[in-house]
Amino acid sequence: xxxxxxxxxxxxxxxxxxxxxxxxxxxxxxxxxxxxxxxxxxxxxxxxxxxxxxxxxxxxxxxxxxxxxxxxxxxxxxxxxxxxxxxxxxxxxxxxxxxxxxxxxxxxxxxxxxxxxxxxxxxxxxxxxxxxxxxxxxxxxxxxxxxxxxxxxxxxxxxxxxxxxxxxxxxxxxxxxxxxxxx
Amino acid sequence: xxxxxxxxxxxxxxxxxxxxxxxxxxxxxxxxxxxxxxxxxxxxxxxxxxxxxxxxxxxxxxxxxxxxxxxxxxxxxxxxxxxxxxxxxxxxxxxxxxxxxxxxxxxxxxxxxxxxxxxxxxxxxxxxxxxxxxxxxxxxxxxxxxxxxxxxxxxxxxxxxxxxxxxxxxxxxxxxxxxxxxx
DNA sequence: GAATATACGGAGTCGCCACTCCGATTGCAA
DNA sequence: TTGCAATCGGAGTGGCGACTCCGTATATTC
Numbered sequence: 001x002x003x004x005x006x007x008x009x010x011x012x013x014x015x016x017x018x019x020x021x022x023x024x025x026x027x028x029x030x031x032x033x034x035x036x037x038x039x040x041x042x043x044x045x046x047x048x049x050x051x052x053x054x055x056x057x058x059x060x061x062x063x064x065x066x067x068x069x070x071x072x073x074x075x076x077x078x079x080x081x082x083x084x085x086x087x088x089x090x091x092x093x094x095x096x097x098x099x100x101x102x103x104x105x106x107x108x109x110x111x112x113x114x115x116x117x118x119x120x121x122x123x124x125x126x127x128x129x130x131x132x133x134x135x136x137x138x139x140x141x142x143x144x145x146x147x148x149x150x151x152x153x154x155x156x157x158x159x160x161x162x163x164x165x166x167x168x169x170x171x172x173x174x175x176x177x178x179x180x181x182x183x
Numbered sequence: 184x185x186x187x188x189x190x191x192x193x194x195x196x197x198x199x200x201x202x203x204x205x206x207x208x209x210x211x212x213x214x215x216x217x218x219x220x221x222x223x224x225x226x227x228x229x230x231x232x233x234x235x236x237x238x239x240x241x242x243x244x245x246x247x248x249x250x251x252x253x254x255x256x257x258x259x260x261x262x263x264x265x266x267x268x269x270x271x272x273x274x275x276x277x278x279x280x281x282x283x284x285x286x287x288x289x290x291x292x293x294x295x296x297x298x299x300x301x302x303x304x305x306x307x308x309x310x311x312x313x314x315x316x317x318x319x320x321x322x323x324x325x326x327x328x329x330x331x332x333x334x335x336x337x338x339x340x341x342x343x344x345x346x347x348x349x350x351x352x353x354x355x356x357x358x359x360x361x362x363x364x365x366x
Numbered sequence: 367g368a369a370t371a372t373a374c375g376g377a378g379t380c381g382c383c384a385c386t387c388c389g390a391t392t393g394c395a396a
Numbered sequence: 397t398t399g400c401a402a403t404c405g406g407a408g409t410g411g412c413g414a415c416t417c418c419g420t421a422t423a424t425t426c
Contacts, residue, residue: 001402
C-alpha cells in the first residue's frame, strides 16, 4: 500500500469518528471527506460502502477502549482499577454520543460482522479480567457478571445531561456494585 | 374538527409511535401513512412537518408515562411503588428503543418545544412525588435526586440485550438506590 | 337530500446523499 | 529522471424521502 494511501485512510477514519460522533449515521460521506481533506472518491475507494466505514470506525473505537482496559488491568489495586475503568468508559465518550448509538446497533445479534464481533468480544474479555480481579479482592459483589456490567456501562455512556448529575448516577451504580457488607 | 379527521389523526399517531419505535427518525412518512391506512397527504395535513409529527409522538408517549406514574403514586407502599415504577419505565419500552433515542434528543436544551418541555416536566414531577414519598419512608437513600433517577431510568431504558440481564442490572441499580443501613 | 365546507389520496416535485467513473496526479522502482 | 501502476478528485447518476397540489369523496347542516 502506498504511503499516501495509508495516510489518507487514517485521516478518513479519524474524520469519520468525528462526524459520526456528532451526527450519527446521518453524517454524510461528503462531510467526512471534507474534514479529512480528501475527495469523496478517496473515501469510497478505501471503504466501498458507508456501512463498511461505520464498521471500521467502530472497530477502531472498540480497540482503543480495549487497550485502555487492558493497561488498567495490570497495575494498582483491583477495586480502584475496576471503578476507574468503569468511570472512564462511561465518560470517555462525551462528544461521541451518536457514535455510541451506532455501537449499540452493531452489538445487535444479526448486524455484527466478524471483525466487529471480534473487537467487541476482546473488549468484553478485558473488562471481565478487571471484574474478576476486583471480585476476588472483595471489592465488587460476587454475583455481578460481565454482561450486567456491560449493560450498565453502555447505558450510562449514552446518558446526556449535566456531567455532575451523571457522575452522581455513576456513584449510585457503583454503590450498587459494591459488596453488601451487612444485611 | 370532523370526526373522521380526528380518527385519522389518532391512527397516524399510533402508527408513528410504532414506526419511530422501530426505526427512529429514519422511519419514513410513507410507511407511517401505510400503516395508518391513510394517504401521505393526510399525514402532512395533520402534521405539516416530520419534526412536528415526531414531537407529537413524543408528547403522547410522555403523557402516557406520566399518567402511569401518577396512578402508581397514590396507592400502596412507598418503596414498592417507587421501585415498581422504576422497573416499568425501564422495561416498558422494549420495542421502542429508537423512540427513546428521539426522546433523548428532545430532552436536549435547545431542541425542546414548549409542548414537549411541558410534557417532560410533568413526567419529572410525577417521578419526584414517588421519589420523595419513598425517601420519607426510608426506602430510598435520601441523597438521591430526581435528576439522577431520571438519568438512570433513561440510561437503562435504552439498554439492549437479554431481558434477564437487563433485569439484573436494574436490581443492581436499585440496590445502589437503597439506603445504606450500615457503613 | 342537497349544499358546502372539510378532508382525503397519491402522483409529482425537489433536494440530498450514497455511490460510480475516468482523466489528472503522484509515489516508487530502476 | 523516467515510466507506470497506484491513487486521487470531484462532476455526474440514481434513488429515496420530505413535502405540495388539486381533483375526488364524504361528514355535517338545514
